[in-house]
Amino acid sequence: MLAIKNLHANVEGKEILKGINLLIKTGEVHAIMGPNGSGKSTLANVLAGNSSYEVTEGEVFFDGKNILEMNPETRAREGMFLAFQYPIEIAGISNATFLKTALNEIRKYKGESELTPKEFLERIKEKAKILGLDETLISRYVNVGFSGGEKKRNEIFQMLMLEPKFVLLDETDSGLDIDALKIVSSGVNIYRNKDNAVLVVTHYQRLLNYIQPDFVHVLFNGKIIKTGGKELALALEDKGYDWVKDEALETQNV
Amino acid sequence: MNEIKENKSEELSEDMKILDDVTSSEYKWGFVTDIDSETVPKGLNEDVIKLISKKKDEPDWMTEWRLKAFRYWQKMEEPTWPNVKYPQIDFQDISYYSAPKQKPKLESLDEVDPELLKTFEKLGIPLDEQKILSGVAVDAVFDSVSVATTFKETLKEKGIIFCPISEAIKDYPELIKKYLGSVVPYTDNFYASLNSAVFTDGSFVFIPKGVRCPMELSTYFRINSQETGQFERTLIVAEEGAYVSYLEGCTAPIRDNNQLHAAVVELAALDDAEIKYSTVQNWYPGDKDGKGGIYNFVTKRGACRGKNSKISWTQVETGSAITWKYPSCILQGDNSVGEFYSVAVTNNMQQADTGTKMIHIGKNTRSTIVSKGISAGKSNNSYRGLVRIGKNAEDARNYTQCDSMLIGDKSGANTFPYIEVENPTAKVEHEATTSKVGEDQIFYLNQRGISTEDAVNMIVNGFCKEVFNELPMEFAVEAQKLLAISLEGSVG
Numbered sequence: 001m002l003a004i005k006n007l008h009a010n011v012e013g014k015e016i017l018k019g020i021n022l023l024i025k026t027g028e029v030h031a032i033m034g035p036n037g038s039g040k041s042t043l044a045n046v047l048a049g050n051s052s053y054e055v056t057e058g059e060v061f062f063d064g065k066n067i068l069e070m071n072p073e074t075r076a077r078e079g080m081f082l083a084f085q086y087p088i089e090i091a092g093i094s095n096a097t098f099l100k101t102a103l104n105e106i107r108k109y110k111g112e113s114e115l116t117p118k119e120f121l122e123r124i125k126e127k128a129k130i131l132g133l134d135e136t137l138i139s140r141y142v143n144v145g146f147s148g149g150e151k152k153r154n155e156i157f158q159m160l161m162l163e164p165k166f167v168l169l170d171e172t173d174s175g176l177d178i179d180a181l182k183i184v185s186s187g188v189n190i191y192r193n194k195d196n197a198v199l200v201v202t203h204y205q206r207l208l209n210y211i212q213p214d215f216v217h218v219l220f221n222g223k224i225i226k227t228g229g230k231e232l233a234l235a236l237e238d239k240g241y242d243w244v245k246d247e248a249l250e251t252q253n254v
Numbered sequence: 255m256n257e258i259k260e261n262k263s264e265e266l267s268e269d270m271k272i273l274d275d276v277t278s279s280e281y282k283w284g285f286v287t288d289i290d291s292e293t294v295p296k297g298l299n300e301d302v303i304k305l306i307s308k309k310k311d312e313p314d315w316m317t318e319w320r321l322k323a324f325r326y327w328q329k330m331e332e333p334t335w336p337n338v339k340y341p342q343i344d345f346q347d348i349s350y351y352s353a354p355k356q357k358p359k360l361e362s363l364d365e366v367d368p369e370l371l372k373t374f375e376k377l378g379i380p381l382d383e384q385k386i387l388s389g390v391a392v393d394a395v396f397d398s399v400s401v402a403t404t405f406k407e408t409l410k411e412k413g414i415i416f417c418p419i420s421e422a423i424k425d426y427p428e429l430i431k432k433y434l435g436s437v438v439p440y441t442d443n444f445y446a447s448l449n450s451a452v453f454t455d456g457s458f459v460f461i462p463k464g465v466r467c468p469m470e471l472s473t474y475f476r477i478n479s480q481e482t483g484q485f486e487r488t489l490i491v492a493e494e495g496a497y498v499s500y501l502e503g504c505t506a507p508i509r510d511n512n513q514l515h516a517a518v519v520e521l522a523a524l525d526d527a528e529i530k531y532s533t534v535q536n537w538y539p540g541d542k543d544g545k546g547g548i549y550n551f552v553t554k555r556g557a558c559r560g561k562n563s564k565i566s567w568t569q570v571e572t573g574s575a576i577t578w579k580y581p582s583c584i585l586q587g588d589n590s591v592g593e594f595y596s597v598a599v600t601n602n603m604q605q606a607d608t609g610t611k612m613i614h615i616g617k618n619t620r621s622t623i624v625s626k627g628i629s630a631g632k633s634n635n636s637y638r639g640l641v642r643i644g645k646n647a648e649d650a651r652n653y654t655q656c657d658s659m660l661i662g663d664k665s666g667a668n669t670f671p672y673i674e675v676e677n678p679t680a681k682v683e684h685e686a687t688t689s690k691v692g693e694d695q696i697f698y699l700n701q702r703g704i705s706t707e708d709a710v711n712m713i714v715n716g717f718c719k720e721v722f723n724e725l726p727m728e729f730a731v732e733a734q735k736l737l738a739i740s741l742e743g744s745v746g
Contacts, residue, residue: 048701052693072700081701088698092716101712102702109703141716158702 001026001166001197002047007058009046015056016042018222024166027194031208031233032201034219035241040201041085043219044170047199048082049075062166076102077109079165083155083172090142095154096124098142099161106162127160131187148175156187167191169200173207185210205237218244294351300324303451306351310420310454313427323440323450330444336607337636337668338576340549348514350452350485409467415460416471419487422458429460433491437520437557437584445516446553449485453518456486461496461527470726472501488519492527494560499530501729515574517552525560525587530568532725533581534733537573539740542631544603547575554581555611558590558619566593567610568724570733572740575604580638582611585619585647592621595721597733599740600633600665609639609670614647614680623654626718629665630741636668643680650677656686659717661710661741689717711738 002024009017016039024030034040046053047060049072060067067075090098104114115123128135131153143151152172159167169188173181188211192198200211208216208230216232217224220241225248226232236244294305303324307317332343409416415426423430440450457473473488492498502519515537521529531554540547550573556565567581577600583592594610612621621641629635641652658667669686691713699709715722715734722730 048697050697052697071706072697073703073705076701076703084698084701088692088695090695090699090713090716092719093712098699098702098712101708102699102704105703105705105708162702 001028001063002199003059003061004047005059005061007043007046007060008056009042010054010056011042011052016053016222017046020058020219020222020224022217022224024197024199026197028215029192029198029200029211029213031211031213031216031230032199032219032224033203033205033216033233033236036203038219039222040203040219041170044082044085044168044199044201047075047168048072048080073105074109076164077106080168081159081162081164081166082168083152083159083170085171085174087143087146087151087155089144089146091144093142095138095140095142099124099158102158103162123161127157130160130190131157131183133157149177149180152176152184153180153187156184160187160191165196167196167198169198169202169211171202172200173202173204181207182210205233208233220245220248294349296349297346298324298348298350298452302350306452306454309351310423312420312423315427315431316423319435319440320451323447324452326441327444327447327451330447332444336578337634337638337670338578338605338607340576340605343514343549345448351454409469412465412468413462414465414467415458417458419456419458419489420454422489426458426460429491430458430489433489433520433522434487435520437522437555438518438553443553445551446518449487449516449518449553453485453487456488456517457490458488459490459498459500461492461498463493464495465493466496467498470499470501472503474503484513484515484517486517488517490519490521490529490531492521492523492529492563494524495526496524497528499726500532501726502531502533503536503729503732513547514549514551517554519552519554519581521556521565523556523558523560523563523565523590526562527560528564528566529556530566531556531581532729533567533569533571534725534729534736535569535571535573535577536736536740538575539573539602539604540575542602544575547604548573550574550577550579552579554579555584556582556592557584558587558592558616560590561587561616562589563587564591564593566591566595566724568593568595568721569597569608570718570721570725570729570736571596571598571606571608572736574606577604577606577608579608580610580640582613583621584613584615585621585650586615587619588616589618589620590616591619593724594621594623594625594639595724596625597628597718597721597737598626598635598637599628599737600630600635601740602631602633604631604633606634607636607638609637611640612642612652614641614643614650614652617646617648618650619647620651621653623652623656624720625654625656626721627656627658627667628661628714628717628737628741629658629667630661632664634666634668636670638670638672640672640674641682641684642674643677643682645676647677648679650680652680652682654682654684656684657717658686658688659714660688660690661714707742710741714741 004020004022007017007020020043032040042053046055055068062078062080100120107114124138143154146154172184200213213230216228216230218226226244294302300321303320304317307320406417438446440447459471461467490500521531523529537548537550558565565583571577581594585592592612598606598608600606609625610623623639625637627635627637637656643650656669660667667688671684673682675682691710695713696706696709699712700706714737722733725733
């Protein structure tokens with residue numbers, strides 16, 4: 001589904017990603033872990049097309065299409081979804097208006113007809129129920145006055161509403177208490193199936209207790225220095241990142 | 255709960271339509287109607303004023319009033335304090351009267367020139383009885399002359415007068431003598447004095463004691479002729495306990511030269527009366543380089559004469575090369591209420607210096623000011639507002655919220671609040687914010703599949719929500735569309 005080849009990217013002239021190679025197949029869940037400043041969020045933003053990040057080298061294919069040539073809205077309409085680490089507030093626009101606009105843009109792109117207000121409403125109710133969302137949240141302005149946990153839940157709610165093919169979770173666990181973490185994870189678990197894929201970016205292993213990955217990659221200094229199964233996440237939790245770094249240094253991989 | 259949401263969804267589909275409608279960035283109302291019109295030669299002197307008065311078949315007292323205003327105006331200086339720049343206006347290079355040639359007296363719409371009706375249809379204001387469905391009575395002013403007023407008969411049954419002011423001068427001289435110039439005297443300011451001397455038409459509304467006007471009243475202004483100024487005069491009187499909601503819309507063709515629009519609007523509300531005045535102003539703003547466009551120098555003022563009276567101004571200003579206006583409320587009656595809700599958008603080379611004045615005279619008077627200024631391109635947008643609490647205005651309250659939004663990094667926003675308090679019991683609150691449409695906001699919406707253009711519209715519409723909520727539904731939709739069109743191409 002997603003093939004990243006030798007991806008290099010700069011932020012404000014400084015190289016952050018230094019040659020990422022990653023292959024994610026349909027039905028898989030991958031986790032990218034790494035210490036602060038390793039480039040995790042940069043990777044998520046570059047994939048989603050944030051123009052503050054400059055790609056200097058490499059290719060990214062999403063369903064066989066080179067997405068680096070697409071603007072962010074086209075990537076989104078192609079089925080890529082980024083759950084933001086810091087969701088943005090939009091005053092004066094209700095969650096419902098926002099979601100309906102987004103959903104219909106995506107449907108239009110796919111050549112599907114717009115949802116009727118009734119269908120839209122039904123979908124909202126169904127998805128809100130999954131996340132135990134207070135329905136008043138839907139008529140409130142996008143993320144305005146939301147608590148940290150509500151914002152993250154709202155991201156997952158949007159994901160369920162928009163039904164993307166590929167989901168990037170950027171530190172979705174940060175700032176969540178254990179109950180919220182469980183709810184958010186269950187949302188992702190309900191979403192994941194054999195036809196889509198997930199890339200979880202996280203600092204902590206804790207989220208991976210609830211969203212079990214097929215592969216875990218360690219990102220350090222802009223490169224993936226180790227790949228393993230879910231047991232790798234546990235080892236990182238146990239022993240920290242230093243041993244992976246040392247190992248990588250020995251093989252001159254950094 | 256369900257029902258509320260259903261409505262919400264209806265509203266959404268409206269939003270969607272608006273976004274879909276945004277397809278071309280051109281000024282869509284810029285066509286010229288090919289119609290035979292009668293225009294007086296350029297220039298201004300007592301003979302021209304007498305000629306206008308004669309063409310309008312006015313009584314002598316009206317001609318005299320005009321001449322008094324003209325003589326006063328000649329001694330006045332053009333104001334230079336607004337924060338706008340424009341070349342000196344040559345007042346002798348303007349034609350002060352232009353009218354579509356037509357039969358002297360129209361009995362029904364069938365007699366109106368079909369070209370003219372087509373124009374109004376193009377503008378989206380069919381004057382025929384279809385308007386029954388939307389419950390809006392329309393007075394359409396084409397250049398200087400009111401061409402048709404719908405529903406006059408229906409309104410008459412309730413004692414409501416809604417007619418061109420030129421007709422009112424002849425048919426209701428006592429009312430006109432009593433109220434014309436009573437809120438904005440002919441000595442008021444340079445442009446108001448000029449208007450008093452040369453005004454050609456406009457609307458007159460009179461709602462008698464205890465009557466709630468059953469429909470929205472609406473005037474549509476259109477400048478067609480080249481090198482003609484438009485000077486309309488609107489007078490609205492609501493007697494004790496009366497209520498009226500009045501809408502005003504305006505457009506003009508694309509012209510390379512600047513045209514002057516200097517209107518005067520006077521509102522008078524007696525005891526327990528309420529007047530709601532909404533404007534969507536979309537005069538031609540000039541092209542990207544600032545060529546052409548309307549100079550919109552307007553005096554609008556409402557007097558809350560009676561106790562418990564209320565006057566509410568709502569304006570959405572997207573057009574004009576220069577906008578210079580301060581719809582104001584004089585809160586004379588005890589417990590009277592003044593409101594001002596404004597969205598002013600400037601793009602490209604547009605300039606706006608707009609705001610309000612709330613003059614608290616009576617006891618326990620209250621006023622609310624919500625101003626949203628949006629500047630894009632190289633435009634400049636200033637809010638200028640005065641809140642004055644007089645010494646007898648015990649327990650007066652004012653709340654002012656003044657927000658500016660910048661799009662791009664070449665536009666400017668200024669706020670000039672003036673607060674004068676002479677009574678220690680007054681409470682005056684002022685809040686002001688300035689924000690930029692953030693790249694992070696745009697990226698967030700992009701990432702959900704929404705284009706940058708639509709994202710900006712959404713953010714801006716959200717910013718203006720409090721003001722749009724004050725507009726009648728039909729107008730709110732139009733206002734959102736206009737906003738989208740006038741900001742088109744401002745981000746990129």
